[in-house]
Amino acid sequence: MFIVAYVFSLGVHKSQPTATYEIEDENWEKTLEGEMINRNKNKVNVETMLGEFIKETKEFERQVIRQLHILNARMKEIMENQEIFMKSKNNIATEEHNEDHLRIVQEKMAIFPIQSEIDLLKLEEVLKDSSEMKILAKELSLLGGNSVKEITRRIMFQIMSNQIGQLYSWDGQKGKKKFRELLLPKLVINAVRLNDRTQNSTESDIVKPMREWLVRAKFRQQPVPPITERSEK
Structure with a gap:
């Protein structure tokens, strides 16, 4: 009797852990399944949120790009208006400068042709300034001509009267x-060389017609005798 009871008690004690393990396995599976479900739900939520974020980001990028295009267009318009304004301002300044320059040149050129030795001395003082020399030479170069001789003669007639020329x-x-x-010959040489057609002329090329002009100044100064009618015989 005692032995049977002992064996029975052993059998009971041996079967209890197995039932416990089965219960624990079942609970663990349920827990794992629950966690998997939660993870899947979380994954779905994350994917949904990520999709919404990407969608919102693309919309934001689209709006930013649109605003940038608008900003670029406005900047371009502002720059074009500024360029137009600057050109207009520069044109006005250029016109004013040209008017002032023309007035100054006309005032300087008013001394020609030299009619007296006093005027010649004044001109010599002016020509000591290299900038004044350059302005007058540039203006005289515009008289034009097809050859060194022609251009030089035109300049000489412009700057000197025969009355002064015959003294030299x-x-x-x-x-x-x-x-x-004098500094006057240098002015003539510079003016001839500033002309496109005679810019490579040598000094001797220019001096020769100056010499001839001075030699003939006396004869040009003399009055031309009147033409008398021949008497009939």
């Missing part, structure tokens, strides 16, 4: 004053 020769021959010692 190039080297001071026959008791005349030396023209080559």
